[in-house]
Amino acid sequence: MLPKGFKVGGICSGLSKKKRKKDLALFISDVPASTACIFTQNTVKAAPVLLDIERLKVGNKFLGVIANSGCANACTGVKGLEDAEYICSVCENIFGLDSLSLLCASTGVIGQYLNISKDAFPEKIKLLRYSIGASLKNEEEAILAIMTTDTFIKKVEKEVIVEGGKIRIWGCAKGAGMIHPNLHGFHATMLSFILTDADIENTTLQEILEESADKSFNCVSIDGDTSTNDTVIVLANGQSGVGKLSKEGLSIFVNAFDELTLDLAKSVAEDGEGATKFIEIEVKNAKTKKDAKLIASTIATSPLFKAAMFGSDANWGRVIAAAGRTEVDFDISKVSIYIGDIHTFKDGFALKFSEGDAKKSLSKKEIKVIMDLNIGSESSKYYTCDFSYDYIRINGDYRS
Amino acid sequence: MLPKGFKVGGICSGLSKKKRKKDLALFISDVPASTACIFTQNTVKAAPVLLDIERLKVGNKFLGVIANSGCANACTGVKGLEDAEYICSVCENIFGLDSLSLLCASTGVIGQYLNISKDAFPEKIKLLRYSIGASLKNEEEAILAIMTTDTFIKKVEKEVIVEGGKIRIWGCAKGAGMIHPNLHGFHATMLSFILTDADIENTTLQEILEESADKSFNCVSIDGDTSTNDTVIVLANGQSGVGKLSKEGLSIFVNAFDELTLDLAKSVAEDGEGATKFIEIEVKNAKTKKDAKLIASTIATSPLFKAAMFGSDANWGRVIAAAGRTEVDFDISKVSIYIGDIHTFKDGFALKFSEGDAKKSLSKKEIKVIMDLNIGSESSKYYTCDFSYDYIRINGDYRS
Numbered sequence: 056m057l058p059k060g061f062k063v064g065g066i067c068s069g070l071s072k073k074k075r076k077k078d079l080a081l082f083i084s085d086v087p088a089s090t091a092c093i094f095t096q097n098t099v100k101a102a103p104v105l106l107d108i109e110r111l112k113v114g115n116k117f118l119g120v121i122a123n124s125g126c127a128n129a130c131t132g133v134k135g136l137e138d139a140e141y142i143c144s145v146c147e148n149i150f151g152l153d154s155l156s157l158l159c160a161s162t163g164v165i166g167q168y169l170n171i172s173k174d175a176f177p178e179k180i181k182l183l184r185y186s187i188g189a190s191l192k193n194e195e196e197a198i199l200a201i202m203t204t205d206t207f208i209k210k211v212e213k214e215v216i217v218e219g220g221k222i223r224i225w226g227c228a229k230g231a232g233m234i235h236p237n238l239h240g241f242h243a244t245m246l247s248f249i250l251t252d253a254d255i256e257n258t259t260l261q262e263i264l265e266e267s268a269d270k271s272f273n274c275v276s277i278d279g280d281t282s283t284n285d286t287v288i289v290l291a292n293g294q295s296g297v298g299k300l301s302k303e304g305l306s307i308f309v310n311a312f313d314e315l316t317l318d319l320a321k322s323v324a325e326d327g328e329g330a331t332k333f334i335e336i337e338v339k340n341a342k343t344k345k346d347a348k349l350i351a352s353t354i355a356t357s358p359l360f361k362a363a364m365f366g367s368d369a370n371w372g373r374v375i376a377a378a379g380r381t382e383v384d385f386d387i388s389k390v391s392i393y394i395g396d397i398h399t400f401k402d403g404f405a406l407k408f409s410e411g412d413a414k415k416s417l418s419k420k421e422i423k424v425i426m427d428l429n430i431g432s433e434s435s436k437y438y439t440c441d442f443s444y445d446y447i448r449i450n451g452d453y454r455s
Numbered sequence: 456m457l458p459k460g461f462k463v464g465g466i467c468s469g470l471s472k473k474k475r476k477k478d479l480a481l482f483i484s485d486v487p488a489s490t491a492c493i494f495t496q497n498t499v500k501a502a503p504v505l506l507d508i509e510r511l512k513v514g515n516k517f518l519g520v521i522a523n524s525g526c527a528n529a530c531t532g533v534k535g536l537e538d539a540e541y542i543c544s545v546c547e548n549i550f551g552l553d554s555l556s557l558l559c560a561s562t563g564v565i566g567q568y569l570n571i572s573k574d575a576f577p578e579k580i581k582l583l584r585y586s587i588g589a590s591l592k593n594e595e596e597a598i599l600a601i602m603t604t605d606t607f608i609k610k611v612e613k614e615v616i617v618e619g620g621k622i623r624i625w626g627c628a629k630g631a632g633m634i635h636p637n638l639h640g641f642h643a644t645m646l647s648f649i650l651t652d653a654d655i656e657n658t659t660l661q662e663i664l665e666e667s668a669d670k671s672f673n674c675v676s677i678d679g680d681t682s683t684n685d686t687v688i689v690l691a692n693g694q695s696g697v698g699k700l701s702k703e704g705l706s707i708f709v710n711a712f713d714e715l716t717l718d719l720a721k722s723v724a725e726d727g728e729g730a731t732k733f734i735e736i737e738v739k740n741a742k743t744k745k746d747a748k749l750i751a752s753t754i755a756t757s758p759l760f761k762a763a764m765f766g767s768d769a770n771w772g773r774v775i776a777a778a779g780r781t782e783v784d785f786d787i788s789k790v791s792i793y794i795g796d797i798h799t800f801k802d803g804f805a806l807k808f809s810e811g812d813a814k815k816s817l818s819k820k821e822i823k824v825i826m827d828l829n830i831g832s833e834s835s836k837y838y839t840c841d842f843s844y845d846y847i848r849i850n851g852d853y854r855s
Contacts, residue, residue, distance in 0.1 A: 099779035099787050130775060130787065132803050165772030166805035282776055358758060362847050372565030375530060376682055379499035387499050387530065403532050405566035444844050447762050 058223035058252035060294030064187035065200030071125030080200035083119035088292035091260040095285035101129035118156040129283040213311040217304040220297035230323030254293030271316035324438035329445030347435035361442035367417035371399040389429040458623035458652035460485040460694030464587035465600030471525030480600035483519035488692035491660040495685035501529035518556040529683040613711040617704040620697035630723030654693030671716035724838035729845030747835035761842035767817035771799040789829040
């Protein structure tokens, strides 16, 4: 159920997908909402990202986000920027919103222009205005309209009681291929839109988002690639009726928000292109958190490791090799490695285990890998998926 | 043909491969040879690498290298080191060589011990001593004995006339999966042994090797993973009869040596696990060589790009996205991208091209990709292969 004062919807706009598939979503607040954003750190940024960055320089409260899928509107120069502005302004006009009150986002193929028909497009948006609302059908349509190679809908909802009142947080995401965090600030190649009726001012909301992303979206890798379009936008419209949150109330909100971003991030890893398994990698007892995260991310992006997981092969040698090629100093004679339910490596040596048990454990849909360095007390988790034949099939033929 | 004063051979020693497959190679010089080496920068180093590093601390002339395949002798602790020493000492004894005069190398599965039978092993080495020689059959046997998932023999020979005399350089390599340079000094996950009858002293030879590797072995990536065992060893025994090289002679030698290492490195890329295509990536007109190399290597390790090459898809968006996620600053409005024979992108915009022509061009066995940044004058090349179904098949089931 959407937080109070929000409407969402999705339509077949013809902008970026063919064959009557939903390709345009609108997430809209009744009143101007505090807004927090994180964008791709890729040097090459798509037009919608550039437009959002410009708009955030002059305003910090927005009424909503319009997002399309199928065309990334990236590497499209000045025309791409004009197209993004046009779409925002048509929506602003038809919905009777102030100008510059919408942000936008795109996902899809790079280097193509949006297919804008200046006759037909405003009519589509009028239809959207009539149909938009808070019904479950509209939520599903909005999420479908941002999906590309995703195989399932990614939606997470939280409801918390704060100071006697109810606050809702609602989030959706699209992910699939080309997902990897960029170590400079946020990065996970995905779109995520998070709506809440909490009353939180901008700078606090931005801090909450950045800290939360660092434990969730920033800890997901599908294939180490990053996109030109990654965007997370949070709108907090304060319509819950609870009013400004106390310190304690804020802490309850942040916990729920962190759970929501982690669940979204995990669902993105679970739905990596061609994925057959969800993999959680935990590096334990490192000297520093940074060390733990660097090793976890290096394991998570090792194609050899990911192919071994696809093959249900408890190949701890690939875990060691990946960890070893980071610059992190560790003592192999203290390391333990668990793959699935199997303790494979201890104090620098291979342990004997039944290959049958290992195959059985690694044939599960969710695999947990633990590398315990035993030289400190800091830990970090990273989420990824296996590398399958389908990853190659999907990505060998993406544009066509 | 081997350089003067070298013998090579390979046998089925039973040390590390089953089913009577060749698994032990010996490369040996009649006289102590100047020796240059580069090893993996992986934190976790295999026993033979650790042993070589120790031996290089006390000596700089060696008589040869003994190398086994099928078992990496990595993560094997003190016993692994003792095993490596044992193998060297048996060979030294039976061949009547000084102790500590051999180096060693291993490649194969991590975490297993060499299968040493102290009765049978010396007998095998005696057989090797009787059969070893400079015949072509022995060369082939030696190279077969260092191969793992390689699908073809990698051997390069050069002959140059220097100061009226003939100098030979002979090199072999094994590669396949888990190949990626480590940016700290040398790294390509492979074994390569280079023999020459040139007369070059140690420090010069080491410099030649390091500079050469930086343009060859260090510019190859199969999957971004690195191993615990990477080793390149060069032996220069001075038996050509030409004597000490003049400055000019040395320059002729270095040119031939560079050609040899580049050819070996390219053949390693060509034979990446499951590879169907060899891909050369050139980044042109960058501000610095470092920038050019970083972008080229990032493209070469992008699974999305490599899957697109497998699918013969001229997907320049993946080239842009990979380049963009480096920290290198470039101006997209100046960039040109060529994939195969197709100019796909110019001055920030997609060019129209025939998808039929693109498919045809990218269906070739060798693909050249050029990204021209047009903001400087430095260039760098990188070599890789595509990501195919077979990569997943091979690596999903490596240990078994």
